[in-house]
Amino acid sequence: xxxxxxxxxxxxxxxxxxxxxxxxxxxxxxxxxxxxxxxxxxxxxxxxxxxxxxxxxxxxxxxxxxxxxxxxxxxxxxxxxxxxxxxxxxxxxxxxxxxxxxxxxxxxxxxxxxxxxxxxxxxxxxxxxxxxxxxxxxxxxxxxxxxxxxxxxxxxxxxxxxxxxxxxxxxxxxxxxxxxxxxxxxxxxxxxxxxxxxxxxxxxxxxxxxxxxxxxxxxxxxxxxxxxxxxxxxxxxxxxxxxxxxxxxxxxxxxxxxxxxxxxxxxxxxxxxxxxxxxxxxxxxxxxxxxxxxxxxxxxxxxxxxxxxxxxxxxxxxxxxxxxxxxxxxxxxxxxxxxxxxxxxxx
Amino acid sequence: xxxxxxxxxxxxxxxxxxxxxxxxxxxxxxxxxxxxxxxxxxxxxxxxxxxxxxxxxxxxxxxxxxxxxxxxxxxxxxxxxxxxxxxxxxxxxxxxxxxxxxxxxxxxxxxxxxxxxxxxxxxxxxxxxxxxxxxxxxxxxxxxxxxxxxxxxxxxxxxxxxxxxxxxxxxxxxxxxxxxxxxxxxxxxxxxxxxxxxxxxxxxxxxxxxxxxxxxxxxxxxxxxxxxxxxxxxxxxxxxxxxxxxxxxxxxxxxxxxxxxxxxxxx
Ligand SMILES: Nc1ncnc2c1ncn2[C@@H]1O[C@H](COP(=O)(O)OP(=O)(O)OP(=O)(O)O)[C@@H](O)[C@H]1O
Ligand SMILES: [Mg+2]
Numbered sequence: 001x002x003x004x005x006x007x008x009x010x011x012x013x014x015x016x017x018x019x020x021x022x023x024x025x026x027x028x029x030x031x032x033x034x035x036x037x038x039x040x041x042x043x044x045x046x047x048x049x050x051x052x053x054x055x056x057x058x059x060x061x062x063x064x065x066x067x068x069x070x071x072x073x074x075x076x077x078x079x080x081x082x083x084x085x086x087x088x089x090x091x092x093x094x095x096x097x098x099x100x101x102x103x104x105x106x107x108x109x110x111x112x113x114x115x116x117x118x119x120x121x122x123x124x125x126x127x128x129x130x131x132x133x134x135x136x137x138x139x140x141x142x143x144x145x146x147x148x149x150x151x152x153x154x155x156x157x158x159x160x161x162x163x164x165x166x167x168x169x170x171x172x173x174x175x176x177x178x179x180x181x182x183x184x185x186x187x188x189x190x191x192x193x194x195x196x197x198x199x200x201x202x203x204x205x206x207x208x209x210x211x212x213x214x215x216x217x218x219x220x221x222x223x224x225x226x227x228x229x230x231x232x233x234x235x236x237x238x239x240x241x242x243x244x245x246x247x248x249x250x251x252x253x254x255x256x257x258x259x260x261x262x263x264x265x266x267x268x269x270x271x272x273x274x275x276x277x278x279x280x281x282x283x284x285x286x287x288x289x290x291x292x293x294x295x296x297x298x299x300x301x302x303x304x305x306x307x308x309x310x311x312x313x314x315x316x317x318x319x320x321x322x323x324x325x326x327x328x329x330x331x332x333x334x335x336x337x338x339x340x341x342x343x344x345x346x347x
Numbered sequence: 348x349x350x351x352x353x354x355x356x357x358x359x360x361x362x363x364x365x366x367x368x369x370x371x372x373x374x375x376x377x378x379x380x381x382x383x384x385x386x387x388x389x390x391x392x393x394x395x396x397x398x399x400x401x402x403x404x405x406x407x408x409x410x411x412x413x414x415x416x417x418x419x420x421x422x423x424x425x426x427x428x429x430x431x432x433x434x435x436x437x438x439x440x441x442x443x444x445x446x447x448x449x450x451x452x453x454x455x456x457x458x459x460x461x462x463x464x465x466x467x468x469x470x471x472x473x474x475x476x477x478x479x480x481x482x483x484x485x486x487x488x489x490x491x492x493x494x495x496x497x498x499x500x501x502x503x504x505x506x507x508x509x510x511x512x513x514x515x516x517x518x519x520x521x522x523x524x525x526x527x528x529x530x531x532x533x534x535x536x537x538x539x540x541x542x543x544x545x546x547x548x549x550x551x552x553x554x555x556x557x558x559x560x561x562x563x564x565x566x567x568x569x570x571x572x573x574x575x576x577x578x579x580x581x582x583x584x585x586x587x588x589x590x591x592x593x594x595x596x597x598x599x600x601x602x603x604x605x606x607x608x609x610x611x612x613x614x
Binding site: 195198199202203204206207209210212213214216217218219220221222223224225231277 | 432434448475
């Protein structure tokens with residue numbers, strides 16, 4: 001009896017100190033350009049891993065909203081795009097440093113996110129999904145028609161921004177800027193991971209869990225639904241806009257087609273595949289959704305010749321996981337360990 | 348609004364609420380005293396839970412007043428407050444149909460009861476400051492003490508998911524104790540307990556009163572428990588007041604007997 005019940009206990013992580021594990025993970029990611037340079041990995045992989053990083057930043061915030069708080073948003077791409085355009089405009093057209101652009105872009109789209117959160121108090125479930133989707137679509141249309149700011153449908157190419165308020169880009173420093181921006185991506189990812197970790201393990205995380213698990217209990221325990229819903233929406237839009245800013249400066253380009261509903265849906269899928277309410281799970285999920293196609297499946301001749309099947313593979317994976325593995329692939333390690341223990345006990 | 352008299356902690360006057368055509372609570376009045384264990388009884392559908400929902404502001408009554416002597420020592424009219432503000436005055440409740448967060452550990456569920464006591468800001472928590480850590484450790488310790496008091500500390504790290512019903516009821520009770528309440532409202536706290544556990548539970552209720560120096564207002568269908576543990580009881584039927592008095596008086600009351608005989612055995 002005790003044995004059986006204890007299987008519902010929380011699993012123990014591989015590295016006990018969470019901060020240590022985040023630091024090591026960050027170091028590992030930071031070494032990728034070096035690995036690329038040394039030929040240990042294809043240098044094109046660094047770009048793919050960079051995309052995993054910025055999408056993971058957005059996905060972590062979305063997990064706070066979707067996983068912890070239980071509220072759906074299909075607007076992530078819209079908020080990412082908005083911040084990307086704002087930051088591109090401020091650095092490229094107004095010639096202001098990266099840091100100023102970053103703060104402005106994040107603040108503006110976070111405020112918009114909070115506004116959407118306010119709407120969420122009145123509507124729920126599928127209606128909320130549609131409302132957030134509508135906001136994102138309106139934003140995307142705006143990117144198309146607001147030519148002078150956005151470059152319209154043909155997109156907006158920009159050059160690298162001024163970093164740290166003094167370091168101006170020149171062609172000779174191309175490699176350095178590329179690497180610096182990559183390292184900035186890693187730094188922000190680790191910061192967001194730690195932020196989510198700290199917030200979700202304590203009072204705020206419990207409050208969001210309560211919002212999802214039982215609104216009645218939450219209210220009876222003094223949790224202000226409005227305040228925490230706004231927080232969740234604000235947090236998700238803040239990370240989405242941070243990701244958007246990093247996206248546009250790393251890629252030095254954006255166009256309206258980068259911010260389609262498909263992206264928002266992919267991020268939701270990543271969370272479900274990787275692990276709801278799980279930090280590493282989120283990143284694993286993003287990796288599976290955005291990188292396996294190019295880094296794993298492309299190695300298999302069949303998928304290399306039929307790239308559309310790679311997309312189907314992702315779809316099937318999502319369905320299978322929802323049906324049979326609702327806590328996401330990140331649990332696979334712990335579950336395998338349990339299985340081994342079980343088998344050992346039998347023999 | 349009149350101040351509550353010295354010994355009254357909760358005063359319900361002329362409370363009414365209806366849903367569509369049904370008068371769930373109909374001009375009901377009763378008082379609960381400081382340090383009192385007070386029972387609210389009535390057949391199924393009598394309106395007991397609805398009364399609790401009105402007191403804790405989950406429902407806004409159509410009519411009547413609900414005054415409460417708050418932890419801060421002020422008399423407040425509860426109906427003018429929002430549902431999440433109620434606990435701050437020292438009034439906490441449990442639910443008839445357990446309201447817990449299944450995916451969290453028992454300890455984390457209990458800690459939700461300490462929500463309003465946390466003083467560290469979002470920023471402080473984000474940076475995991477010393478103050479934040481100290482506060483978390485303090486309340487964690489308190490939660491463990493409460494779980495020990497209720498005899499379920501050995502399971503503190505288990506998920507709520509999969510726990511038996513009697514344990515779930517205890518977790519809810521533990522959660523309600525985190526805020527050091529002045530009045531606890533319990534909706535069928537002994538549901539899911541066997542005879543032996545119910546006997547034990549009577550002791551626990553008395554101990555809670557002593558430990559927290561609080562009043563307890565409870566709804567319970569187990570008449571032995573109610574008669575054993577309550578100082579006074581109010582009986583209602585169809586949302587209407589029937590009688591109030593000591594367990595002895597209630598048992599002898601002809602109106603109460605009639606109400607219960609008119610329906611199925613309440614236990
Ligand atoms: N939200 C609601 N909407 C409509 N009717 C309601 C609502 N809440 C309660 N009622 C009705 O009010 C009446 C009293 O219900 P209540 O749950 O308060 O009874 P109770 O005394 O707690 O019963 P039990 O002993 O079965 O828990 C019932 O007829 C019930 O259907
Ligand atoms: Mg009831």
